[in-house]
Amino acid sequence: MYKGKTFIISGPSGVGKSTVLKELFQDRDDLYFSVSATTRAPRPGEEHGVHYYFITKDEFKTNIENHAMLEYAEYCDNFYGTPKKFVDVAMEQGKDVVLDIEVQGALQVVHKRPDVVRIFIAPPSWQGLSNLVLDVQPGNEKVQKRLVRAKVELQTANTYDYFVINDTVERAVREINAIMLAEHCKPAERMAILSE
Ligand code: 5GP
Numbered sequence: 001m002y003k004g005k006t007f008i009i010s011g012p013s014g015v016g017k018s019t020v021l022k023e024l025f026q027d028r029d030d031l032y033f034s035v036s037a038t039t040r041a042p043r044p045g046e047e048h049g050v051h052y053y054f055i056t057k058d059e060f061k062t063n064i065e066n067h068a069m070l071e072y073a074e075y076c077d078n079f080y081g082t083p084k085k086f087v088d089v090a091m092e093q094g095k096d097v098v099l100d101i102e103v104q105g106a107l108q109v110v111h112k113r114p115d116v117v118r119i120f121i122a123p124p125s126w127q128g129l130s131n132l133v134l135d136v137q138p139g140n141e142k143v144q145k146r147l148v149r150a151k152v153e154l155q156t157a158n159t160y161d162y163f164v165i166n167d168t169v170e171r172a173v174r175e176i177n178a179i180m181l182a183e184h185c186k187p188a189e190r191m192a193i194l195s196e
Pocket of ligand 1: 036037071103105106
């Protein structure tokens with residue numbers, strides 16, 4: 001059986017990643033979305049085990065100590081991390097795994113698994129991003145923190161393997177699908193299939 005690949009999708013808060021990912025996952029049982037653990041509180045509509053595993057700081061610490069996290073990072077006063085086991089199981093089943101994680105965590109995964117593919121999703125403009133973030137959380141001081149963080153993240157984008165501009169969801173999804181397909185056409189993978 002063929003092993004799946006891991007794709008990291010990063011991009012500033014408010015860039016519309018969740019909408020793009022929701023569309024990407026329509027009718028795709030060959031793709032696995034890695035549900036992260038976080039210490040932040042659920043937002044309205046978010047479900048435990050679907051959007052995140054919402055856990056306490058102590059539980060998060062225990063996971064780190066047990067080496068259960070593929071990566072983790074602190075982001076705007078909360079911890080976020082990828083449970084390793086589910087990623088490995090999905091890949092063994094031949095599924096491609098998508099990690100929606102920020103840039104520090106992405107770097108940790110690259111060091112552990114250099115064959116991971118990193119895709120950066122950017123907003124069409126800085127003003128567009130500010131409006132998006134403000135739309136989600138108007139008048140919230142946390143918004144400023146996220147915007148500062150977004151600026152820092154945009155500066156790391158050129159270290160990624162691919163850069164997708166989210167001007168329309170359809171286009172962003174089309175580009176991500178094209179990237180995934182191209183990555184499966186690399187000689188190492190194709191020649192392994194031939195030799196089988
Ligand atoms: P939010 O609080 O808006 O859901 O997510 C904030 C940021 O944390 C986003 O950039 C998201 O990609 C990132 N994030 C979500 N899960 C993880 C994770 O498991 N690890 C890391 N490093 N970042 C994550």
